[in-house]
Structures are given as C-alpha cells and as structure tokens.
Amino acid sequence: MTEAASRKTPLYDEHVRLGAKMVSFAGWLMPVQYTGIVAEHQAVRNNVGIFDISHMGQFIVASTPSSQKSGGEGAAATWLNMMLTNNIDKLDVGMGQYTFLLNERGGIIDDLIVYRIGDQNFLLVVNAARTEEDLAWLQEHFSVPVRIEDRSANFGGVAIQGPRIGELFHALFGKDVELPPRNAIADLPFGETTVSVARTGYTGEDGIEVFFRATNAVKFWNAALEKGKPLGIKPCGLGARDTLRLEMCYPLNGSDLSPERNPIEAGLGFFVDLSKPNFIGRDVLLKTKENGLCEKLVPFRMKEKGPPPRPHYAVFQNGQRIGEVTSGTLSPSLNWGVGMAYIDAAHAKIGAEIDIEIRGQKFRATIEKKPLYKKSTS
Amino acid sequence: MNIPDDLFYTETHEWIKREGENVRVGITDHAQSELTDVVYVELPKMDRHANAKEAVAVVESVKAASDIYAPVKGTVVEVNKALEADPGLINREPYGQGWIFVLKIDNVDELKQLKDSEAYRKQIG
Known part of the structure; x- marks a missing residue:
C-alpha cells in the first residue's frame, strides 16, 4: 500500500459509512472488504453481492459524423478490429465480448470488454490501472475518422453478482423488464434516469454490471442494497472479487497478464481471432502458434491442506524450477489452496504434479482444468 | 478496538502476557x-530459540502472509496446536483461544522495552 491513492469513486462515502477497509488500488481508494472476504465471497456464490467498479475505465469509441457522411460508415468498427484481438464483426448491436489490446510484440496492454452500443458506437470497459495507458495507445494509433471519449471520470458502475440476481433485477427495474441475455447490454430506465445494464461479470456467477453517470451512483447503490436486503445481499470488496475470479481462473491484469505475456500463453486464445486479416500483435501470435509456446498459464490445486500459494512463489517439478505462481489464495468455496502459474509449456499437462516452494519448503500441487471451482462439485 | 490493559504490546502488533518465567504471545x-x-x-x-524481533511464525489471511515476531529473546516452549485445525480462532478470540505460542524468557529485563496498552493505543491511533 505504498502507492499514493488520491482518487475516490462516487461511492467512497458509502463504503466508509458501511465500515469498509479502504486500500489503495490502481490509484483509487477502494474497499478491500466490509465484513470479511470469506462472508462476501459466500454471499456472491449463494445469494447476491454488489461491488463498486467505478474505478474501471470507460471509453466511448465512435465514428465521427463527418466520416459517416463521406461514406466511411464502418470507421469505428474497422479501426477497433485493428486494435483488438477478438472480432468486432461478430458483435450485433447490444452485445459485448471479452478481448485484448496488444502491443506490437503481442504482449497484453489490457484485457477488456467491448460492447457494441450502436452500429458504429462502442463502449470499452478497461482495467483501472491501465486506463491512461490504454487511452494513450489508442490515441497514438488513430488512423481513421474515429473519436474516442474517455468518460471514466463522469461515470460510475457496480457489478451485482450471484444466483439471486434475477429477483434483484426485477425488484430494481420492474417485474416486466427482462434481464439482458448473457453478454448483452441494454439501456434501462431507473427512476428519472437511464442506466446501462450488461449481463457480464468477473465472478463466475450469473450477474450484471451497471454503468451510470457518477451523479446517480449513490442512489443506485443504495437502492440495490435496500432491495437486495431480503435476498441476503452484501456489499463486496476487492478481496472477494479476487478470490471469486481466481476460482474461475479469470486472469487478473498485472498479475496473470502483462505486456510480457501474450493471450496464447495465458490460455486465452479463444478471445483472439487469428482469421482476421490484421490486428496489432497478430504476426507474433501466429508465430507463437507455429513455433509452440515457451510457457503457459496453468491453474493448480494444492494436494494437501497447508499454507495457501501466493504470487511469485517458485514452481518446481522433479527438483527443476519450471515457473512461478502469478495468483494464489485459499479458495473460500473449496477451503483449499489454489492458484495459477506460468510454467514451462512442456510440463503444462492437466493432472501433472508440481511443487510450490513456500518459505523454503516444497508443497505438492496438481495441474487442473479450468475452472478451479464448479458449482456441482461443491 | 479491544486493547486489554493487563497485556504488553509490540510495534508489530503482538500482545504479550507475562506468566512467571514465560510469556504467552498472540x-x-x-x-x-x-x-x-x-x-x-x-x-x-x-x-x-529466537532473538527479539525475529520472525518465528506466519499467519496467513485470504489476502496475504504475515510474519509473527518473538517479542523478546527466548525459547519456544508451547505452541497452540488448535490453530492448525481452526485458524479462525485468531479472529474470534485474539486474546484468548487464539494465542499462538509461549516463550521462556532469557532475560526478564527485556520486557521493559515492550509497550503498555496506552502506548499501543497511541500507535494504532
């Protein structure tokens, strides 16, 4: 916590009022927990939880009006398809997709969700820590009549996640309003204002992410907490967000993803469309596919009950160092140590045994399939 | 925040209870x-055997691992095995069933360097 955090989300006062433990994260003062990470984690797995995601960056990318007049109607989509790995053309209006922003070496600048909110209108929701870098990179690569608006400072957002989301959604938006389908986004009236509701999340549970003007943040947050009370809602902090996403093997930028890692190594090739004629980083990814990987991100589970794995612990096999842990914790759902590590690709076989070195002592673990936690196995 | 007056404290947030030649630490x-x-x-x-301020135990939360230090020079003569099965005792009863170890003190005078409840209360503000 050495980084000086100055920025407060529009929900800062609410977090303090709820007794949250606030920490510095990506330059923001964010709640790490309110009552406890484990209880908040369980609320999301069993009922419903609400997270402040106002720190995340929000960009609008659109074709300029002049480009549409001059016949360049596809400007924004064409340009985004050059900048991002997934295929924008597969997105109908009102749908979103997970995608990557890569550098020329194929390394990951950011992982993000792009929503097509109009034919040539896109909402990009990016990681807080990367917002400025993303914007600079995008602006550096303007080549067509596209405008990009950084609305991060004026907009907030919350994620509401958990199996009781349906009930809460109807309590908030009305009995007859339908939940957007998975990965879809829709503008819905809320009181006298309109909010954007996306059926997306970072927990592995059904849920929504809601984006609104910063001035509406407190009202929406409190409405969700009040309507969610009979459903067992809990406000949830970054701590639970991290354990929930790790159980699903969703990567965390800065830990599992970095400019030195590409999506293929990270096991996320599904979100890269190499059949697109061109995008930044494509050549390197093609070569990676051809020549094979050096290292691969794998999920693992400890064999014995013991100390939980942590980022930067060394990974061994038969006494040979083969990699390093990037994410690790005690999974609250499994009550067991789990993590993800980059290891030598030759050893990255599901079921293979590895050793995690914890304070000089080696502990046995098994390479697992994604995800590390499945509802049916609990 | 509960800071009992009959205990001593360290800058690194251990509490120390004097028990004759020994100290109980949590x-x-x-x-x-x-x-x-x-x-x-x-x-x-x-x-x-550990010197004062030497890391002797580790307490891990969901988020991170933290070292626990010997408050004074001494020898570990008892450890709280109950924590292996139920580490949450530390959260529920930090001054009771959540104790971590007992040290036999080398030099009783070293206890004078520890903080009293008033000084610790000031430290954590």
Whole structure:
C-alpha cells in the first residue's frame, strides 16, 4: 500500500459509512472488504453481492459524423478490429465480448470488454490501472475518422453478482423488464434516469454490471442494497472479487497478464481471432502458434491442506524450477489452496504434479482444468 | 478496538502476557482485523530459540502472509496446536483461544522495552 491513492469513486462515502477497509488500488481508494472476504465471497456464490467498479475505465469509441457522411460508415468498427484481438464483426448491436489490446510484440496492454452500443458506437470497459495507458495507445494509433471519449471520470458502475440476481433485477427495474441475455447490454430506465445494464461479470456467477453517470451512483447503490436486503445481499470488496475470479481462473491484469505475456500463453486464445486479416500483435501470435509456446498459464490445486500459494512463489517439478505462481489464495468455496502459474509449456499437462516452494519448503500441487471451482462439485 | 490493559504490546502488533518465567504471545484485535480472515497459521518449532524481533511464525489471511515476531529473546516452549485445525480462532478470540505460542524468557529485563496498552493505543491511533 505504498502507492499514493488520491482518487475516490462516487461511492467512497458509502463504503466508509458501511465500515469498509479502504486500500489503495490502481490509484483509487477502494474497499478491500466490509465484513470479511470469506462472508462476501459466500454471499456472491449463494445469494447476491454488489461491488463498486467505478474505478474501471470507460471509453466511448465512435465514428465521427463527418466520416459517416463521406461514406466511411464502418470507421469505428474497422479501426477497433485493428486494435483488438477478438472480432468486432461478430458483435450485433447490444452485445459485448471479452478481448485484448496488444502491443506490437503481442504482449497484453489490457484485457477488456467491448460492447457494441450502436452500429458504429462502442463502449470499452478497461482495467483501472491501465486506463491512461490504454487511452494513450489508442490515441497514438488513430488512423481513421474515429473519436474516442474517455468518460471514466463522469461515470460510475457496480457489478451485482450471484444466483439471486434475477429477483434483484426485477425488484430494481420492474417485474416486466427482462434481464439482458448473457453478454448483452441494454439501456434501462431507473427512476428519472437511464442506466446501462450488461449481463457480464468477473465472478463466475450469473450477474450484471451497471454503468451510470457518477451523479446517480449513490442512489443506485443504495437502492440495490435496500432491495437486495431480503435476498441476503452484501456489499463486496476487492478481496472477494479476487478470490471469486481466481476460482474461475479469470486472469487478473498485472498479475496473470502483462505486456510480457501474450493471450496464447495465458490460455486465452479463444478471445483472439487469428482469421482476421490484421490486428496489432497478430504476426507474433501466429508465430507463437507455429513455433509452440515457451510457457503457459496453468491453474493448480494444492494436494494437501497447508499454507495457501501466493504470487511469485517458485514452481518446481522433479527438483527443476519450471515457473512461478502469478495468483494464489485459499479458495473460500473449496477451503483449499489454489492458484495459477506460468510454467514451462512442456510440463503444462492437466493432472501433472508440481511443487510450490513456500518459505523454503516444497508443497505438492496438481495441474487442473479450468475452472478451479464448479458449482456441482461443491 | 479491544486493547486489554493487563497485556504488553509490540510495534508489530503482538500482545504479550507475562506468566512467571514465560510469556504467552498472540496478535492484537487490531492486527486480526487488519489481516482479515485468518486461514492458515504456521506455528513456531518447539524448543526453537529466537532473538527479539525475529520472525518465528506466519499467519496467513485470504489476502496475504504475515510474519509473527518473538517479542523478546527466548525459547519456544508451547505452541497452540488448535490453530492448525481452526485458524479462525485468531479472529474470534485474539486474546484468548487464539494465542499462538509461549516463550521462556532469557532475560526478564527485556520486557521493559515492550509497550503498555496506552502506548499501543497511541500507535494504532
């Protein structure tokens, strides 16, 4: 916590009022927990939880009006398809997709969700820590009549996640309003204002992410907490967000993803469309596919009950160092140590045994399939 | 925040209870609340001799691992095995069943360097 955090989300006062433990994260003062990470984690797995995601960056990318007049109607989509790995053309209006922003070496600048909110209108929701870098990179690569608006400072957002989301959604938006389908986004009236509701999340549970003007943040947050009370809602902090996403093997930028890692190594090739004629980083990814990987991100589970794995612990096999842990914790759902590590690709076989070195002592673990936690196995 | 007046404290948030030639050591209510849910405790080795401020145990929460230090020079003569099965005792009863180890003190005079409840209260503000 050495980084000086100055920025407060529009929900800062609410977090303090709820007794949250606030920490510095990506330059923001964010709640790490309110009552406890484990209880908040369980609320999301069993009922419903609400997270402040106002720190995340929000960009609008659109074709300029002049480009549409001059016949360049596809400007924004064409340009985004050059900048991002997934295929924008597969997105109908009102749908979103997970995608990557890569550098020329194929390394990951950011992982993000792009929503097509109009034919040539896109909402990009990016990681807080990367917002400025993303914007600079995008602006550096303007080549067509596209405008990009950084609305991060004026907009907030919350994620509401958990199996009781349906009930809460109807309590908030009305009995007859339908939940957007998975990965879809829709503008819905809320009181006298309109909010954007996306059926997306970072927990592995059904849920929504809601984006609104910063001035509406407190009202929406409190409405969700009040309507969610009979459903067992809990406000949830970054701590639970991290354990929930790790159980699903969703990567965390800065830990599992970095400019030195590409999506293929990270096991996320599904979100890269190499059949697109061109995008930044494509050549390197093609070569990676051809020549094979050096290292691969794998999920693992400890064999014995013991100390939980942590980022930067060394990974061994038969006494040979083969990699390093990037994410690790005690999974609250499994009550067991789990993590993800980059290891030598030759050893990255599901079921293979590895050793995690914890304070000089080696502990046995098994390479697992994604995800590390499945509802049916609990 | 609960800071009992009959205990001593360290800057690193251990509490110390004098028991004749021995001290019983745990972490404070403030420390357990900062650490959040304790999920694993690595106890000190029995009969280990440690200097003051030497790391002898590890308390792990969901989020991170934290060292626990010997408050004074001494030998580990007892460890709280109950924490292996139920590390959450540290959160629930930091000054009671959540104690971590007992040290046989080398030099009783060293206890004078520890903080009293008033000084510790000031430290955590």
